[in-house]
Amino acid sequence: MVGENVAPVIIKRKKVIVGGGHHGGAWKVAYADFVTAMMAFFMLMWLLNATTEQQRKGIADYFSPTIPLSPVSGGGDGAFGGNDIFSEMTLPKNGIGGSKENASKSDKAKGDSGPDDGKKDEEAFSTVEQALLGHSGESEAADETMRHIVTRVTDEGLVIEIFSLPGRPIFAESGTTPEPILRDIAGMLGRVTRLVENDVAVEGHVTSIPVVKEDKPVWALSAGRADVMRQLLEQSGLSPARLSRVTGHADREHVTPNPLDRRNDRLEVILLRSDL
Structure with a gap:
């Protein structure tokens, strides 16, 4: 009978696992987090060395969770130094700041201390x-x-x-x-x-x-x-x-x-x- 000597056809099904061997690449995410943390750490160390006490206070106030944007000290050294407008104009009107005529002893505003x-x-x-x-x-x-x-x-x-x-x-x-x-x-x-x-x-x-x-x-x-x-x-x-x-x-x-x-x-x- 025709076909009696034909070898049977065997089909192998191979399961392909994508991303195997490296846990799906999760280590890359962890490594990226580590590099980001180190960058933030070195930036912090640089800021501590490169800024003045007033600038550091301004940066700390800016990132304070209770003060979304500090109206007292901006820490900048450009126009107004992040300080004059609020210390000499806005804060005295609110009764919480100092001016040259009515200087405050608070470290927030010292009047004529520029x-x-x-x-x-x-x-x-x-x-x-x-x-x-x-x-x-x-x-x-x-x-x-x-x-x-x-x-x-x-x-x-x-x-x-x-x-x-x-x-x-x-x-x-x-x-x-x-x-x-x-x-x-x-x-x-x-x-x-x-x-x-x-x-x-x-x-x-x-x-x-x-x-x-x-x-x-x-x-x-x-x-x-x-x-x-x-x-x-x-x-x-x-x-x-x-x-x-x-x-x-x-x-x-x-x-x-x-x-x-x-x-x-x-x-x-x-x-x-x-x-x-």
Whole structure:
């Protein structure tokens, strides 16, 4: 019979799975989220370094969930600086702001505290720095005194840092008794700070203690030394009304990698900006 020797036809049905082997590409979505998060993180770090305190406050107010658009501080540095219209016109009309005639102490609006105040502060800081430099070169004793002092300008103001040197501490070992070098420095600072009107803050820092103790004296020691410096400044002619704060930071803020370095044993006298 025809066809008896014909081989049977076998049909194979193969199931094709699209996207198999990589979980359907879901890893790409997760990776994209990760890259976006990292980009946002690095942008945040850049903003913290590249903006002023006023600009950071404006950005924070803008993204505040309770203030969809802040009418107080825009954080910009262009026309009006994101501040003048609201501070000097709109807010005073609403009774919640300040003006040049009726300045408010609130940090939201300070009346006449714009570029003029910033320029005035910079001139004051420059005056004090020049006065300090004028004390160097007069004698070997004056040059030795200046070795214990460095200055820097920050968002807070002019920081005058007085620190110990190896073999030349500013306080008696583990105590609050000032050495003669510190008394000389305090007298000099009392004279130069009278050249300006900025308020003053005094901060104390100490080096770490190598021995583990149940009750470390670093907090009391740093606060006590800051208070001694306050007394020395007042004795040198600084008005007590200009003192804004006296604080101790213990051994929490080092200026060198080695926490036991004598350089970390220091005081900071800060001429504060007018808008703080």
